[in-house]
Amino acid sequence: MDREAVRSFLESSPTIRLLKADQGAYVLFFLYQTFKDSGSGTAISLPQDELTHRVEIYQEQLSHEEHTVLSGSADRYLREWSDAGWLRRFLSPESSDRHYQLTRHAEDAIRFIDTALSRDNRLVGTEGRLRLVIDTLSDIARGASADPDRRLAELSDERERIDAEIDAIRSGVAVQTYHPAQIRERFHTAVDLLKTLQGDFRAVEDRFEEIARKVQRDAIDDGRTRGQILAEALDAEDLVNEQDEGVSFNAFVAFLLSPQAQSQLRKTIGEVTRLEEIASERDSIEHMRRMVPSLLAEADNVLRQTGRLSQTLRRLLDRQSSGHRKRTAEVLGEIRTLAAKMKQETQQTGQPVPSNIGLQIETTIEVTSPLARPFWTPPQVFDVVPETHVVDVASIERQARKLASLKRLEWDRMRDAIAAATQHQSSIRLSQLLRVRPPKAGVIELVGWLQIAHDDGHRIERDSEEIIDVQTTDEATGELQHIRVKMPLVTFHRTEEKKNETLRKIRPR
Structure with a gap:
């Protein structure tokens, strides 16, 4: 390692500039999430419009989380990241739009951070890496030698080892596994x-x-x-x-x-x-x-x-x-x-820059020869390998039984229950209502009550919660089970129910 080479690398490398940038953590995470994260719909390159849209979505997330960074124009950041050597900008032959992809400097920075962060969260193995080194060195020595006698001797030893392992397995010896x-x-x-x-x-x-x-x-x-x-x-x-x-x-x-x-x-x-x-x-x-x-x-x-x-x-x-x-x-x-x-003239005289600056372009009509032929391009290859799908009849039957066992929610009766409960009081909570009318269809009925509260304009406090106990039947054993469900605080009001009653009178069942 040369000292001057190290100093020059640390001073001029785009990889180091990305790692040391003030907003480098946010830029690195965005580049990783966009181009490398397997769960985010990644691509090797992206057109400018789509990448700009992703930057804007990322900026909205940062603003929602109260991070005062990357608040400028998305196009401006794409230009800056390209000029810094973190993104490569090019014109795709398939379209006239600009495309962007990671440079090797951004790849190195992402790999460094990924390796450093994952080192503390997973197994640090040595035996497997040592075997990989030994196998690689052995392969080099074997592939670099042109001596036929040595190659025959190595193949004979390998055949003897394989034959010995085959005989041992056939004789009943347990197979050695990792x-x-x-x-x-x-x-x-x-x-x-x-x-x-x-x-x-x-x-x-x-x-x-x-x-x-x-x-x-x-x-x-x-x-x-x-x-x-x-x-x-x-x-x-x-x-x-x-x-x-x-x-x-x-x-x-x-x-x-x-x-x-x-x-x-x-x-x-x-x-x-x-x-x-x-x-x-x-x-x-x-x-x-x-x-x-x-x-x-x-x-x-x-x-x-x-x-x-x-x-x-x-x-x-x-x-x-x-x-x-x-x-x-x-x-x-x-x-x-x-x-x-x-x-220089505007700086010396102090006058503003003229606003009537423009260009005049002289051009001629292009005539394309019908005999002109483009370079040959290979046909598109579809990477499709058919996979065999085995139908699991037992799983289908279980899912069908679950579907058949679902109970239908009686929306009119549920609304009638709300009307009866709020007849003598202005409002009632969902937990209080369920003490009078316990759920009959299990946990799915709680979803029904929440849907009615949303459709009929009742009050749903998402910042507050309440615990509701639901009694269900285990499908496998048939035994009763008690489940505790955490839900938003739902309050039903009498005034809204009067509106619903009026609608039901106008529109009979």
């Missing part, structure tokens, strides 16, 4: 690796983005021909594919797009997530269940980034668009010069 702690430890290790893998895709995208920016910068240079630009772009793309990240990503895509690999991976995930030892890890289980669709979406996003690079090349190599682009760069430079000159 301890519950070992299962949980290995499961957490797999979840951590999955989160790291999903964040590493941003680094691959950044490499393609760097190529696209370099090609655009080179195209502005008048001394370069189109052939030189194309050669340098293709060489840069080949270089990315030949580097370690490119080789690993291409192998990852080839494995993940294999139907056999997907089917086996889904089957393994299904078996693991059904284990009782990890049943309490709901968030991690949901994260693991979304593994295949999430990885496919991440890979598709990187491939679309490659497609955007090809489209950039096509535009840059077009002679007419190249001339327009250079002229546009010159005009933008002139606009900046005029703006700086106007600012």
Whole structure:
């Protein structure tokens, strides 16, 4: 670790700026909830309108909780977060709207916080990680050796071990299984690796983005021909594919797009997530269940980034668009010069900025050749794997019996009971009414009384509560049970009942 590199990283890294920002906790939570939380309907990228709407909803939640932060415009925060390097803003080829997604700096900050917070709430395992290190080192040593005798010896030892285990099981020896702690430890290790893998895709995208920016910068240079630009772009793309990240990503895509690999991976995930030892890890289980669709979406996003690079090349190599682009760069430079000159003059003279500033754009009608053909794009692949659904007849029968046993609420008789109870007094509480007329349909009747109070305009005090005892019958044993239900304070009034009586006289049953 170099000291100057550490100092430079702490001073200039967008990751550190996000962690040290005054409102960093609120920004981090929003980015995590929007792009990473499996229970919030996450997506790799979002259009500007939808992301703006989510920011506004988040601001309303903070205001309701009396947090005086992020009170400005939602569009302003999206621009600031993009300029700070926490969000990447780009134009999607599928639509003309701007899209946003996390950068690798925001991914690193979220991963750091997630790891630090979860370290105190779960098992800190060492045995499973040590075995993972040993298995990885053994796999490296085995895969790097080209000695056929060594490979045959290793395969023979592995076959002997497998044969010995098969013979032991056939002879009646109990199958050795993992301890519950070992299962949980290995499961957490797999979840951590999955989160790291999903964040590493941003680094691959950044490499393609760097190529696209370099090609655009080179195209502005008048001394370069189109052939030189194309050669340098293709060489840069080949270089990315030949580097370690490119080789690993291409192998990852080839494995993940294999139907056999997907089917086996889904089957393994299904078996693991059904284990009782990890049943309490709901968030991690949901994260693991979304593994295949999430990885496919991440890979598709990187491939679309490659497609955007090809489209950039096509535009840059077009002679007419190249001339327009250079002229546009010159005009933008002139606009900046005029703006700086106007600012200096207004500061010196103290006069306000003129309000009649505008632009005149000269353009021509574009004629598209019918022989022009776009680049080939692969057909859409639907990631759908049919699942077998087994009908549980016993469960259906139980639910049907529960449905048949439901008692019908007699709304007119319940309203009559309210009228009779308030005949000699102006109001009565629900608990007092139920002492005179005990519930006959169980807990569901309390919902009925609450519905009548809401529909007929009686008083419901949600800030106050009262405890009501209800007697029900156990479906399995048939025994009587006493249940205590906490409800809002409901008060029925006589005046409202008179209105209801008038309505019933006008509208007979």
